[in-house]
Amino acid sequence: MPIRSSSARWQGTLTEGSGTIRTGKGGFEGNYSFKSRFEEGEGTNPEELIAAAHAGCFSMAFSKALSDAGFPPSSVETTANVHLDKTDAGMTVTRIDLDTVGVVPGIDDAQFQSLAIGAKENCPISRLLSPGAAISLNAKLS
Structure with a gap:
């Protein structure tokens, strides 16, 4: 690779x-x-780039999981919100909230949710970040 x-x-x-x-x-x-x-100044930052990487990785992993289950998605759109907080150890990424919306013909919500959870647990960026940060998932079928 x-x-x-x-x-x-x-x-x-x-x-x-x-x-x-x-x-x-x-x-x-x-x-x-x-x-x-x-603060709220112009420009990017490392946490924003981590959010972009996580949203991209999850969207691809979820698309694969849906396709493998026989439900190729029309689209998967994900936003990742990375929380940078001051802790006793210093500034720390403590939590990442994934919000995803999928347009997936023919799937029911229960299977959609199950596949979304599996994608969250198995995307490489989630696996990298989950030992140090809590990762939540809000998945909506559109």
């Missing part, structure tokens, strides 16, 4: 400095700063 990489460059102090984050193949490049990470 391929190895994926991204890079970051930071210049200056923690609170006054700034940086850029770039994915390995150049599909995304964004500015980040103390304000974009810990």
Whole structure:
């Protein structure tokens, strides 16, 4: 399997400095700063990129699970909300809330929910993050 990489460059102090984050193949490049990470400043931040990775991974895993069960989806749209909280250990990603909506012809809600839970437990990014952060799932069949 391929190895994926991204890079970051930071210049200056923690609170006054700034940086850029770039994915390995150049599909995304964004500015980040103390304000974009810990306040509401413009730019991206590591937690937002984790949210994007988790939403993308879950959507693909859920699509595969649905297709394998005989219900190929028309679409799966997922939002991941990453919670960065101050704990005794310092700033920590404590929780990730996945909200997904699937357009899946022919499936009933019980099977949809079961497959969504399985995708949450088995997507590689969930498996990476779940030992340190609680992951919730709200799955809606549209």
